[in-house]
Amino acid sequence: MNVYDFTVKARDGKDVSLSDYKGKVLLIVNTATGCGFTPQYKDLQAIYDEYKDRGFEILDFPCNQFLDQAPGTDEEIHTFCTGRFGITFPQFSKIDVNGENASPLYKWLTENTTFEGFGKSAKSLVLSGVVKKMDKDYKNNGNIKWNFTKFLIDRNGEIAARFEPTDMKTLKEKIEELL
Secondary structure: OOHHHOEEEEOOOOEEEHHHHOOOEEEEEEEOOOOOOOOHHHHHHHHHHHHHHHOEEEEEEEEOOOOOOOOOOHHHHHHHHHHHHOOOOOEEOOEEOOOOOEOHHHHHHHHOOOOOOOOOOHHHHHHHHHHHHHOOOHHHOOOOOOOOOEEEEOOOOOEEEEEOOOOOOOHHHHHHHHO
């Protein structure tokens, strides 16, 4: 099984087969419009602009599971993201990333990766405290911990890396390696 085996919902509700992205390097990210990490949209758009012509795509999946930080309809979220951050990469329908209603794509992503920690920045320490209140065993499972968790997929549809919301530094290096 790889990423190309999954079908997801577009913002308009139509099915999209991820096999449509076969042969590209993908960055799959769960996002939110009212999160402390929401400014990462600007960084993600810059990365997209830099690499899209080399076979790179960002697939954006809004998620409202973390303190209701992605309220609104799919269209309202998209209007906010295009208006505020000028995003041009594909944005899909809002999904759950954890729990019984989790998207099959995200079930696969979390079952095939491990949580490696948030790092040691001040933001990381705050986030660890918040996440621990929600999931006491958070260090020992692959569940999505917060908005803007990223999965890098190679050109063969395999998971190449997982990046927690606090890690944007090594992301570009790993994208470069795969391209």
